[in-house]
Amino acid sequence: MTHPLPPLSPNYATHMTRAYKESVEVHGKWPVEYQFRAAQGDHRHLLVVFSSVGSKYGFGGALDSVKCNVLRIRDHFDGAASYYVARDMDFSVSDSVQELIQDFMRRLRVSRDEVTLLGASKGGSAALYYGLKYDYKNIVASTPQYFLGSYSKGHGQLGDAVLGEGQPDENVAVMDAVMKDVIEKDKDLGRNIYVVSSPGDYQYEQEVAHYLPALRAYENFNFLFVESPTVRRHDEVVRQALPSILSIVYAVTEGVAPRWGDVRVGADAEDREAAAEYLAELRGRDTALATLTRAVFTDGKLELKGRAFLPGQRAEGPADETKRLVLEKDGRTWAYPLETTSEIRLYRDYFDEYFCEYAMGGFASQGELAFDDLPQGTYDVSVSIASKAEEIERRTRLISAAAVDRRQVCGDSEVLFRGGKGGLKLVKRSIVGADSPGVSFSAVKAEERDRRIHAEGVFFLPGRNADRDGHAHYYLVLEGKPGIRSYPLAARKSPESVRPHKQQGDLGNYDFGCFTAGAAGIDVSDVPAGRYNLLVSMSVGGALFTKRAGKVTLKKTR
Secondary structure, eight states: OOOOOOOOOHHHHHTTTTOEEEEEETTTTEEEEEEOOOOOOSOOOOOEEEEEEEETSSSOOOHHHHSSSSEEEEEOOOOOOOOOTTTTBBBBHHHHHHHHHHHHHHHTTTGGGGEEEEEHHHHHHHHHHHHTTOSSSSSEEEOSSSHHHHHTSSSTTHHHHHOTOOOOOHHHHHHHTHHHHHHHOOOOOOOOOEEETTTTSTHHHGGGGTTHHHHHTTEEEEEEEEEEOOOOTTTTTHHHHHHHHHHHHHHHHOOOOOOOOOOEESOOOHHHHHHHHHHHHHHHSSEEEEEEEEEETTTEEEEEEEEEESOOOOOOOOOOOOOOEEEETTTTTEEEEEEEEESSSSSHHHHHSBBBOOOOEEEOOOSSSOOSSSSSSEEEEEEEEETTTTTTTEEEOOOSEEEEEEEETTTTEEEEEETTTEOOOEEEEHHHHHHHHTTTEEEEEEETTTTTEEEEEEEOOTTTTTSSSSSEEEEEEEEETEEEEEEEEEOOHHHHHGGSSSTTOOOOOOTEEEOOOOOTHHHHETSSSEEEEEEEEEEEEEEEEEEEEEEEEEOOOO
């Protein structure tokens, strides 16, 4: 029985989702790009975030646990950065940004005392600039630059974008005076200002130190000096100090302003003798490190990058290491040389009691990781690391923090490189798989013209979604007396082609369950003349399925 019903209303739950929404608004002369995320619960405060050089929006996912309203403003005006201050020496940029902030304050019904400005590096300068110029009470600035003109000059695209074409010295001088002027004009010393820096950052002496005499006049000025051997570069200050920065943000956005004054964050200086003793002991342990960061098949070869080294350090200092990729099966091994490469942050990622740099702790394949002569089978993958000077050679399983699944045709075989945190395996198996009745297959086109194979059709496994182009790998296979050749095919989205092959009641999405050789077809000019079975293989999950698509006769080429 049908009853009259009201129309559907928007679902209130969708309105209450707490996610960043990206938008652009024009205020004054400039469109301002931003992200906004509403507060969770009764946390009315507004946190305004400015970005550093090279980042689109500041602090990334580090602010996910902050409960108040978050407005992240992008420094992107007329296609380039402005320091949030001037674009091509046009200072109206800051007025447009300020109007956006004010507009959000009106919408959220917050006062200037309920706004906190946050930024690191370029964003830290912006936080101070807007806080002092436009009268905001709470400012959190990590590693801010003081001489905006000198820092911009010659700094990639930032120089021309801020200073104008040619980056004239007179414009540099004007921008260099911006922060000094805005501090001198500010008469409200009742602000809560937090500045973060580190002796490990060259910009402490070059930039940050110039702020300190004037900022110390503020009633609640706090300077956090981060000391750690893992801070060796400018961008590492905010990473090391992030717990302290977040603790400030959590407190201030809840209406509580910590009064710390000058504080040093971090442990005391390392005991060199204790460090040398510990690292030497660590070096002597039966352990090694090998992690994968990149794996890709290119032109039939596997390209790898990662980290591999022997932990610790001998008393005499770093020693050169050589590295090899090892494949192992049934007691037999195949070894491939790896290139030792430099890495700049392993001392942070693998800090163990004491600082150790591991400057040459990376590895990369040398381009010869082709497996044409490798017998078919499943191989455990490890890395062997040797230090000739120490007469040490250790081997450990290669692992990956992220799941890895790479596949590539290799003549009459398919090569798979798969695994994750538990280890990686290389599998080489026949390109001709099972002819299963459980798959859906239809070859719409399978023909040869002028030594090019044109093929397309439907091929999917019911029950396993084919809703994206990476759901499976498709291969064209030529099988004949001269042998087996194989070529990659592409997945194609074609819901109308798939629809007739779906069983009644099947709710799966198989829109990408189609293969194609592309408009140009596949060049088989190097294949010997003869008659071949034309097969299509689909590699999906751990399985490989193969279906016959017809026959072709390749004539001799002149």
